[in-house]
Amino acid sequence: MKRLFNILLRTFVAAVVAGLVVTGGAYFLLSASVPDYDEDFEVAGIEGPVEVLRDSSAIPHVTAASFADIYFAIGFVHAQDRLGQLLRARRAAENLPLPDRAIDLEPSLSDALEAYAAGVNAWIGLVSEGGRGRGSPELLIAGERTISVWRPEDSLRIARSFLNNLQPRSGRQRVLESPDVLFPADRPKTPEMFATLPEVSLNAWALPGSRTANGIPILAADINGPLSVPSEWYLADLQFPTGAAIGATLPGIPFVVVGRTDRVAWAFRSSGSSNDEQQETPSVSSAGNFLTMLDRFARSADAQLAVDAAADLSPAGLEVVAVDRESVARWPEASTESALSPRSASFREYRLATLDDRQPIFSVESAIAVQRDTVSSAARTLLPLMAREIWFVSPTDSTESTRADPLRGETLDRLAQWNGDMDRISPEPLVFWAWVRALQRRILKDEFPATNELWAKPNPEFLYAVLSNRDGSATWCDIRPSTPLETCDDQILAALDESLGWLVDRYGSDPSAWSWGAEHTLKMAWSPIRSGGIVGDLVTLEAPASGAPNTQTSTLFTSDENDPFDSKAGTNFQTVMSLSEEGGSYFIAPAGQSGHPFSRFFENLFPMWTQGEYLVMSTDLSLARGGAVGEARLSPIPFESSKSMQEREQ
Incomplete structure (x- = not known):
């Protein structure tokens, strides 16, 4: 034994x-693939030394004597921090082929893309030599033996893919042309039902000096798109010989997409073309023009020159907004923020117009408060329409009292005192969206039982059209297979009781114990190079979130039956910029600079993002050195070494 x-x-x-x-x-x-930010390198492809200073958040501040060396360096650090993301973006863009003929690019753009590709390839070369864990955990796990070189055409494809993602998808056309869908002849073709959002949208809001506390314009901007790790956007400071450019870069592209120099700040606004028209894939020339425009922005002396540079280059569907220390400029010039209504614009735009009109003078801090606003105009508009016939009706007024009456009365009282704030700790947003979801399901599921994309995800614009009976849209409330003629009031009350039953089953019968954040979770999942990898199952950032699809800090719902209010897309970058002072620009992205799960900079920005805090980005290198986490030097390979390498390759 x-x-x-x-x-x-x-x-x-x-x-x-x-x-x-x-x-x-x-x-x-x-x-082994976690980069050492203090490691120096000798690389081929640069003319002189390049300094890469990493501040306390690992944001690179790149200094060199030429534009080409700067573009080389941003390619190098993109690959160093986000190699897996670069390869994923390249593979995703491969379905947008380039023409066989040579692409006619401006010399400055061609040089920039060549230098950027050389920088990416310099890092790929170091990875290929071994000892760096294949450059990324997913590459090591996938057993990738070779990584093909980066070419300027790859950056063009990624730019083209980005512009393509800005195009609204023609949801109406897709549904109506589907052989499985028979559209009811006796129902109005309410266009809001088929409206679909683009995968990516850009937003910008400018305040002239006459409306700011110090008399200098403010530019606020945000981007809506996928919420993933690593973040879609990469913050950087490019110290060009003519002055620094700071802001959000897109891995795969060497330019600052939304940002500022010491002289001008720029951003974009999606104009929102009609969803009734099928959008064409942006051409290669559109992608080249877009990149040329970004290159020119960083060299512009003022806001007007920046928009002049965009006059013939801005892709269709994009508005350019730029500010300097004195003025605001836009392209097209007719583009202005104006008072809007839910009928002429989205609920999100309407809320921004309301906040803009409410306050005559803004500071950077109050502009940030607007950008982080989580009050929903959809809730403030729909709730009175949904509850108008039941807010003031007691249970004894109805012909039949049910067990739902006390709970119904308590929740209606809560909603009557609610201002529409999608606060994660409050129960009211949860009640509202559960009610909206149940109502939309009851209205549309009988007509489109198999097309759950029309009724599974709440569509406030469609419900507003129905409940206000726009163009006879209230007829959607009638259930076609039933003999009685159901009204919207019938459906509203039934949906309320159905949603309350759903909430009781999940969270109990005490509304004070319910919370929006318990059901509304921000889920940032790993974006793999290939689907089916095990890394994605281990690396996910989650947090209860405030907001909703139409609030200023936006979160888009999934169509998951079990977790209908989880969010995997929404606002993924925010900035408020002023040229009033060196530290007057605030930026934030939701995860971290590094794309490596073992790096301490993989998710270091996530707590700030969930708490509504911003980074102060400065072009002052002395400030960046305070608390810096690394400083590396890229040096040209000596001539003799370079010559020996060429001889070996031959």
């Missing part, structure tokens, strides 16, 4: 040791 015990003990110890060895070995291999 003792011998058997000793054998089992030794076997157990051996298994534990083997497990520790395997785990330690796996950790060593996976962590």
Whole structure:
């Protein structure tokens, strides 16, 4: 017996040791690709030394004597921090082929793309030499043996893909042309039902000096798109010989997309073309023009020159907004923020117009408060229409009292005192959206039982059209298979009781214990190079979130039946910029600079994002050095070494 015990003990110890060895070995291999921000390199493709200073948030501040070396360096650091993301973006853009003929690009753009590609390839070359864990955990796990070189055409494809994602998808056309969908002849073709959002949208809001506390314009901008890790956007400071440009870069592209220099700040606004028209894929020339425009922005002396540079280059559907220390400029010139209504614009735009009209004078801090606003105009508009016939009707007024009456009365009282704020700790947003979801399901599921994309996800614009009976849209409330003629009031009351039953089943019968954040979760999942990898199952950032699809900080719902209010898309970048002072620009992205799960800068910005805090980005290198986490130097390979390498390659 003792011998058997000793054998089992030794076997157990051996298994534990083997497990520790395997785990330690796996950790060593996976962590080998975490970049060392203090490591210096000798690289081919640059003319002179390049300094890469990483501030306390690991944002690179790149300094060089030429534009080409700057573009080389941003390609190098993009690959160093986000190699997996670069390869994923390249693969996703491969379905947008380039023409066989040579692409006619401006010389400055061609040079920039060549330099950027050389920078990406310099890092790929270092990874290929070994000892860096294949450059990314997912590449190591996938067993990628070789990584094909980066070419300027790859950046063009990524720019083209980005512009394509800005195009509204023609949801109406897709549904109506589907052979599985028979549109009811006796129902109005309410256009709001088929409206679909683009995958990415850009927003900008400018305040002239006459409306700011210090007399200098303010430019606020945000981007809506996928919420993933790593973040879609990468913050950087490019210290060009003519002056620094700081802001959000898109891995795969060497330019600041939304940002500022010491002289001008720029951003974009999606104009929102009609969803009734099928949009064409942006051309290669549109992608080239877009990149040329970004290059010119960083060289512009003032806001008017910046928009002049965009006059013939801005892609269709994009408005350019720029500010300097004295003025606001736009292209097209007719583009202005004006008072809007839910009928002529989205609920989100209407809320922004309301906040803009409410306050005559703004500071940077109050502009940030507007950008982080989570009050929903959809709720403030729909709720009176939904509750108008039941807010003041007591249970004794109805012909039949039910067990739902006390809970119904309590929740209606709460909603009557609610201002529409989608606060994550409040129960009212949860009640509202559960009610809206149940109502839309009851209205549309009988007509389109198999097309759940029309009724599974709340569509406030459609419900507003129905409840206000726009163009006879209230007829959607009638259930076609039933004999009685159901009204919208019938459906509203039934949907309320249905939603309350759903909430009681999930959270109990005490509304004070319910909270929006319990159901509305921000889920930032790993974006793999290939689907089916195990990394994505291990790396996900989650947090209860305030906001909703139409608030200023936006979150878009999924269509998941079990978790209908989870959010995997929404606002993924925000900035408020003023040229009033060196530290007058605030930026934030939702995860971190690094794309490596083992890096401490993988999710370091996530707590700030969830709490509504911003980073102060400065072009002053002395400020960036305070708390810096690394400083690296890229040096040209000596001539003799370069010559030897060329001889070996031959």
